Amino acid sequence: CVVLNARRKDGVEFPADIALNPIVAEGEPLVVAVIRDITQKVRAAEELRAAEEKQRLVLETSPDVTAIIDAEGTISFLARTFSGSDPAEWLGHPIFELLTASSHPAVRQALARAAATGQLVTFEAECDGGQHRRLHCRMRMIESPPAGRFLLVLSDVTAAYEAELEVARLRQAMEHAVEGMCEVDRAGKIIAVNAATARLLGCPAGELVGRGATGAFTAGTREGFPEVLATLAARGRAEFEGEVLRADGATLPVRVTLVRSLDRAGAVTGHFCFLRDVTEQHRAREQLLISD
Numbered sequence: 001c002v003v004l005n006a007r008r009k010d011g012v013e014f015p016a017d018i019a020l021n022p023i024v025a026e027g028e029p030l031v032v033a034v035i036r037d038i039t040q041k042v043r044a045a046e047e048l049r050a051a052e053e054k055q056r057l058v059l060e061t062s063p064d065v066t067a068i069i070d071a072e073g074t075i076s077f078l079a080r081t082f083s084g085s086d087p088a089e090w091l092g093h094p095i096f097e098l099l100t101a102s103s104h105p106a107v108r109q110a111l112a113r114a115a116a117t118g119q120l121v122t123f124e125a126e127c128d129g130g131q132h133r134r135l136h137c138r139m140r141m142i143e144s145p146p147a148g149r150f151l152l153v154l155s156d157v158t159a160a161y162e163a164e165l166e167v168a169r170l171r172q173a174m175e176h177a178v179e180g181m182c183e184v185d186r187a188g189k190i191i192a193v194n195a196a197t198a199r200l201l202g203c204p205a206g207e208l209v210g211r212g213a214t215g216a217f218t219a220g221t222r223e224g225f226p227e228v229l230a231t232l233a234a235r236g237r238a239e240f241e242g243e244v245l246r247a248d249g250a251t252l253p254v255r256v257t258l259v260r261s262l263d264r265a266g267a268v269t270g271h272f273c274f275l276r277d278v279t280e281q282h283r284a285r286e287q288l289l290i291s292d
Contacts, residue, residue, distance in 0.1 A: 006035060015042045064155045069095050071111060071148035082133060082156060095152065099135075100126045106137075114141045114150055125154070134161040160266040180254075180275030183261065184213045186268065200254070200275055202247040213273060218243040218251055228258065232271060236260040244275065253278050 006016035019034040068077035073094045078087035081098070090097070096104050103125035110121045118141055125135045136155045143149035180197035182190050190213050198205040201216060214222050221242030231238040238258045243251045257274040 003038070006037075014039050017041075064153050065098075067095060067152045067154070068142070069111075069150050069152055071115065071145070071150075073107060073111065076149070082127060082131075082154075098127055100128060102126065103135075110137070110139045111150060114139050115145065115148060118144075127154075132158075134158045157265070160262060163262040163266065180273075180277075182208070182213065182273045182275075183270065184273055185270040188212050188214060191270070197275060200246075200252065200277060201244060202250075216244050218245050232258050232260060241278065253282050 003015060003017055005013045006018075007013050015038050017036040017038045019036075021032045021034070023030050023032055065082060066077075066079040067075050069075055073096055075090050075093055075095055078090050080087055081090065095107065099107065106123045106125055110123050113119075114121045121139045123137050123139075125137050127133050127135060133156050136157045138153045138155075140151050141148070142151045180200045181194045182197050183192040185191050190208050190211050193205045193208045195205065198208065201208065208216075214225060217225075221244075224240065224242070228238045228240050237260065239256065241253065241255050244254050245251055255276040255278050257276075259272045259274070261269050261271055263269050
């Protein structure tokens, strides 16, 4: 077969697969030519090459580590490493060498489940590579046995994991804190309060949940919120002094600390608000000014 450009009667050219077969008819040697339009085949091949190039660029620029391994965990493809070492150095090595020993059982179980179900399997693992990392892993079989190849994507979720631990610690401390503490979602609504906050505002905790957090502050304090929230967004933490408005109409001076809260994936879910009554500090300051 020969691939050439053919031309239709209207002059339009198209890629063609031409097969030439010699025959003998009535004693005369002839050639039978079979011309097949392969425009769709060529277009499909070009689209495949473009898709493969796009996939290569995605894998090489992704912050995730992407590998193709066999049923024994041997690496046949590796886009990058967390340590920055040359991925080519790891080809032919078991994926287990990239992970801590405690993660090996999870990988083996994932290989077995992916092979048995053909479905996406997720699991958690850890690696060292000069810096300890928590990993969220996704595995799917891409070639059935006997070859049995698997696509494995490792995402570094260390920061999100540590943030989740910090959030859990804060929540645990919340109910036992002497200071007022509340959790606020991204819409600015209070979703949890501790007993100290309820006492500070003179309002049952159940009545505070669902309210806008800014409503607990006086109008004068709320005027400075745009700047405070901008600091929180940029730094993950903001502090200021202001006044809260109690249910009985009284106002209290407070020291406020806002700390950004994150979910496991590292996405912002809102913030924690810590309230400390500074009435005594203000009173002492006024007494000091009077004595001077």
